[in-house]
Amino acid sequence: MTQEEYLKKADKIYDLIEKAHDKKIAFWHEHVLFTWQWWLGVFLTVVPWLLWFYFKKKESTYRLLASGLVVIFISSWLDFVGIALGLWHYNYDVLPLLPSYLPWDFTLFPVIIMFLIQIKPNSNPYIKALIFAGGSAFIGEPFFASVKTYTPENWKYIYSFPFLFGIYLLAHFISTRDNFDKINSQIKI
Incomplete structure (x- = not known):
């Protein structure tokens, strides 16, 4: 060719x-626009962030946001791949320009993880990962499937569990890092 x-x-x-x-x-x-499922998606996109901004620990804001940003990046990327491979799809997008479900990847996952990280910060992260992954895979996904927002095609809820477990542990790892070094104004080549 x-x-x-x-x-x-x-x-x-x-x-x-x-x-x-x-x-x-x-x-x-x-x-889709202005259906109750669309309004639910808008609510779930906005309200968790408002709650997080109100209840967050101010001294941990940047550390938690760094973790949340990594969660957004990984979960949305995995969601894009799953949709492209035909493993699942969404029926009531908040915005039609994104293939992923905005409330799920950009709000619920990062906000829930940031709350879990700041609540009892010295607790075992594996227990928290288990709670997050179990709740998301076995309560969240079936709920969204039952209201027809999410349709798993070639995907079972159990498949999500290890990914969600790993995402939580990575976010926890990032949140426990020491402060970053300041950027040096000189570039070494």
């Missing part, structure tokens, strides 16, 4: 993706 043939085929594929995305946005406007 020549480069010109390759580029023509790639263009056709991206045209299909663009057309599918246009259909998804039109469908979202007509069937």
Whole structure:
């Protein structure tokens, strides 16, 4: 295959993706926006962050936010991969521009983990990881499936458990690191 043939085929594929995305946005406007499931998603996107900002330990804000940011990055990336592989999909997106479920990856996971980290900080992190992973995989996922927000295709709830367990432990690890060194203004080459 020549480069010109390759580029023509790639263009056709991206045209299909663009057309599918246009259909998804039109469908979202007509069937998702302002449904009770959409409002639930908006509520779950905003309210947990408001609660966290009110109840967070001020002296730990940046440490917790660093952990939360890593959780957002990893959970949304894994969600993108799972959707692309056809393992699951979401039916009531808060925003149609993201393939993942915004409340799940960008709010519930990081906020719950940040609360768990700051509550009894000297507790065993494996117990907290067990609580987080078990609650998310065996309570959260079935709940969202029951209200038809989440549809597992080729995925069982138990498969989520080790990923969620690991995400919690990584966030805990990041939260317990010593302060970062200051950035040196000189670059060594």
